Amino acid sequence: MSNAAFHVLAMRHVRYALSITASPFSNMIVVLGAVVALNYMLAWIRYHFARRDRHGTQVPPKYPTLVPFLGDAISSAWDLESFLYRATHYHGKLTSTRISLLGSNMYIMQDRETVEKMMKHPSLASPMSIIIVTLRFLFGMPETGLKVYKADDSGPLAKPLPGSNPDLGPENRIDYLLHQSFNQAFSGPGLRPTTQRFNKALLAKVKMMNQIEDNCWGSIDDFFEVFGKITIGALSQAIYGPLLLQLHPDIIDDLWDYDDVLPWLARGIPRLLMPGPYRTRDKIRRKLRNWYVHARQGFQESNIDADGDGDPVWGSRLVRNLQQVLHVERRSHDDEAMSSHDLALLWASNFNAVSAATIAAYHIFRDPSLLASLRAELAAHFDPPSAFITADPKTLLKLPLLSAVYAETLRLHVKVFFMASSPHNNVNLGRWKLPKGATGVVSSGISHMDDTYWNDAGGQHPLSEFWPGRFLVDPANSLSGPARPAITRSTSSNSSNSGKPHFSMEGLDGVWIPYGGGPSICPGRFLAKNVVFFFCALLITEFDIELLDDKSFQLDPWRYGLGTARAKYPVPVRIRRRADKNTI
Numbered sequence: 001m002s003n004a005a006f007h008v009l010a011m012r013h014v015r016y017a018l019s020i021t022a023s024p025f026s027n028m029i030v031v032l033g034a035v036v037a038l039n040y041m042l043a044w045i046r047y048h049f050a051r052r053d054r055h056g057t058q059v060p061p062k063y064p065t066l067v068p069f070l071g072d073a074i075s076s077a078w079d080l081e082s083f084l085y086r087a088t089h090y091h092g093k094l095t096s097t098r099i100s101l102l103g104s105n106m107y108i109m110q111d112r113e114t115v116e117k118m119m120k121h122p123s124l125a126s127p128m129s130i131i132i133v134t135l136r137f138l139f140g141m142p143e144t145g146l147k148v149y150k151a152d153d154s155g156p157l158a159k160p161l162p163g164s165n166p167d168l169g170p171e172n173r174i175d176y177l178l179h180q181s182f183n184q185a186f187s188g189p190g191l192r193p194t195t196q197r198f199n200k201a202l203l204a205k206v207k208m209m210n211q212i213e214d215n216c217w218g219s220i221d222d223f224f225e226v227f228g229k230i231t232i233g234a235l236s237q238a239i240y241g242p243l244l245l246q247l248h249p250d251i252i253d254d255l256w257d258y259d260d261v262l263p264w265l266a267r268g269i270p271r272l273l274m275p276g277p278y279r280t281r282d283k284i285r286r287k288l289r290n291w292y293v294h295a296r297q298g299f300q301e302s303n304i305d306a307d308g309d310g311d312p313v314w315g316s317r318l319v320r321n322l323q324q325v326l327h328v329e330r331r332s333h334d335d336e337a338m339s340s341h342d343l344a345l346l347w348a349s350n351f352n353a354v355s356a357a358t359i360a361a362y363h364i365f366r367d368p369s370l371l372a373s374l375r376a377e378l379a380a381h382f383d384p385p386s387a388f389i390t391a392d393p394k395t396l397l398k399l400p401l402l403s404a405v406y407a408e409t410l411r412l413h414v415k416v417f418f419m420a421s422s423p424h425n426n427v428n429l430g431r432w433k434l435p436k437g438a439t440g441v442v443s444s445g446i447s448h449m450d451d452t453y454w455n456d457a458g459g460q461h462p463l464s465e466f467w468p469g470r471f472l473v474d475p476a477n478s479l480s481g482p483a484r485p486a487i488t489r490s491t492s493s494n495s496s497n498s499g500k501p502h503f504s505m506e507g508l509d510g511v512w513i514p515y516g517g518g519p520s521i522c523p524g525r526f527l528a529k530n531v532v533f534f535f536c537a538l539l540i541t542e543f544d545i546e547l548l549d550d551k552s553f554q555l556d557p558w559r560y561g562l563g564t565a566r567a568k569y570p571v572p573v574r575i576r577r578r579a580d581k582n583t584i
């Protein structure tokens, strides 16, 4: 083709293209596209400049978004985990970033130094706005019940936050009241009675599993559902007492289904579009309200246990006192609101801990050498091994390998968001500043996978792998320990000189954070630890369990951010009761 012919052809194409874009609508689209692209480019330039400017304390730079207002809503709803990974890494390192969701900002704080400072800052606690959203969307609390939460800006500590409403009477400090009640019930001397009731109930339920015979293999369709429901039954009984379960034995199945549909409620899908999750929630709340009627009629002081805590009707001092204070004395919670509150506590106390316990046990039975080592560890500390059931619980909680299994399970499988805000002041967190009233968010899932910090034994045990050895320090091996050896060398306090491998959490402040931190740290963490240890020790002494299909274990990514992971599909196992529980 000659040059001239080529020229004519080219001109024809240009004219054709112009004729397509000639309509006002298409011109508008082209101009809009150009504006969006330019805006996006400028946002990236601003972002990089802000990252490079390291003078003084700054507000974390805004992560660029393609579409104004919608912001990062689409990318985060599509694949939250990878969106968060991109937004919180800069040049391969964890950092803090401001993201925008439907016009409001969130501050994702992920670099370790900032997380550590956030956890210790006295002005930072769970924002009341988030507590309200959670109670409303996840647990269905009606507006009448939310009033008392909306009025409280005084924080969870005994001393009201400086700058909070001076007219708020102490009796209306719901955040502090609940915090204090949970802490009293689940730590210090208050914890022991609940722990004992849980251990006793779990033992009884496991012994009553008649379908599993001595020394004779049988099968279970789903390890997680069968053992999950038994453990939820034991924990609910320890906190809520036997009456609720006698009246409504199927409430455990309902709770199981509720946890399954929770991701839909968390995404705010309306009842009209998806009534199923709401029906499940309503069913549980109705059962709780029916239980109130019976419990109020049947309660007698004289039936409270000798330890002053348990009773057959309300179950524990915590539940009894909250009924008395919230419903009877302060009248802030009618039965509708009370049933949302109780559903919230039932869910918080059960699902994270029970999922952690069952996933830990799954990892143990999946690895015969780990199972053998744990049986040997029990035998070395208890004579016979099953004596852990009646021994001082502190001995069990100190076993190094079992501790490593617990810590690694929570590292790998707890994907939770810890949120904190300072309602009345800006907060200085070193390099970054969190403005007054803004919500700071830390994702445990991101921190637990920080490959610049955690030890992966030179790549032999990547962070995506379950490896309890990560938490064991071998004094003979300078490369061992949870943090990378270079970090350990700079922070090590050489705390153990026994010469034996030992469990260590050294250097993990702001890195291992399954329970959140600061004043809002999970009050149930000590009970949760006991649940995981006791459950695992009981299963390894009581049963032989073998996986029938190793590929069936997959986690549900849809639940990212809601707490401990949950298996997506049934995991079938074969199982037999060990006739001699004391053999290793």
Ligand code: HEM
Binding pocket: 126, 178, 179, 182, 186, 345, 348, 349, 350, 352, 353, 354, 356, 410, 414, 416, 417, 418, 419, 514, 515, 516, 517, 520, 521, 522, 523, 524, 525, 527, 528, 563, 564
């Ligand atoms: C592995 C098990 C568990 C994990 C990973 C876990 C994690 C968490 C996290 C991250 C929070 C939010 C903390 C914050 O806002 O900073 C929380 C709050 C809470 N957890 Fe847990 N939890 C577990 C077990 C339990 C248990 C066994 C109980 C009860 C017995 C419990 C009761 C609560 C309560 C009541 C709250 C709300 C506290 C408040 O707002 O005052 N948790 N948990």
